[in-house]
Amino acid sequence: MQFQPKKYYYLVNFQYLGYRFHGWQKQPNVKTLHLMVDRTLNYILEGKYFKTLVSGRTDAMVSAENATFELFLQHEIEDLNAFLELFNYNLPQDIRALAIKEVDEKFNIINHPKTKEYLYLFTYGEKCHPFCAPIMTTILNDLDIDIMKEGAKLFEGEHYMKSYCYKPSDNGVFTRTIDTCELIENTMYTANYFPKKSYILRVRGKGFMRNQIRLMMGTLIDLGKGVLSLEDIKQSLQPNVFVKMNYIAPASGLILNKVEFD
DSSP: OOOOOOOEEEEEEEEEOOTTSOOSSOOTTSOOHHHHHHHHHHHHTTTOOEEEEESSOOOTTOEEEEEEEEEEESSOOSOHHHHHHHHHHHSOTTEEEEEEEEEOTTOOTTTSOEEEEEEEEEEESSOOOGGGTTTOEEEOSOOOHHHHHHHHHTTSEEEEOGGGSSSOOTTOOOEEEEEEEEEEEOOSOOOTTSOSOOEEEEEEESOOOTTHHHHHHHHHHHHHHTSSOHHHHHHHTSTTOOOOOSOOOOGGGEEEEEEEEO
C-alpha cells in the first residue's frame, strides 16, 4: 500500500496593491500575484511540497485590503509567527501577509459560504495628482453624487443581474443578492496629495460575477453624468432583462476590502 503523507492546511490573510500585477491567476509571460506568492513560498519552504488556492481571483490592477488564500503542506509549520515574518521579509513590497492560522481538512476555501465586501474609490471634476492613480479613479466630468447615491440603493436586495456580468453565457445564474450597496464620502483613505473630496461605493454580498462591481460603478457614473436615469437602472434589474451596459469603470479604483467565511 502506497504511503500517503499527512497534509496540513493553513489560511493566510494578505493584502496587496494590484496596480502592477495582471490579476491573481497565473498567466504566461506576465507578472501575477499568484506567481509572486508561489515564488516566495517556494523560496522560503526550500522546495518542499506546497499548493495555494485563493478564495476569489481579482482582475488586473485590482487591489485588496484583506484577501485570503489556503496553503496546503505536507509538513507542519511549527512557529506560525516566525513563518509569517519570514514570508513578509521575502514578499515584494506591494504584497503583505497579515495573518496565518491552521484549519482542518474539511475546510474548502472555494466552496465554503462566504461574504465579500468591495470598495470602489473615485473622485470627479479635476485632474488629480498622479500618485492617486493606483487606487483612485478620476472622472473629469461633473457628477450628480446625490442621484448616484439613490442609484446605488437600487442594487440592494435580490435582482436579476445579467446586465452586470461581462460577456454573460446563456446558462449562467444571474439572480444575485446584494446585502449592501451604498455610495459614501471617503474617510478611509487619506493622503496629502488626494483631492479635497473623494467617494466610495461599498458593495457587500455572497457572490459576484465577472466585472460586476465595475459595471455597477460604470452605470452609476453614467447616471451621475445624466447619460442614464434611475428608471434605466430599475429596468436593467427586472427578471430576464439584459441591457448591454456601455461603461466598465477602470479596475484600479476597485479594492477587495474583506472576505468573511460563514
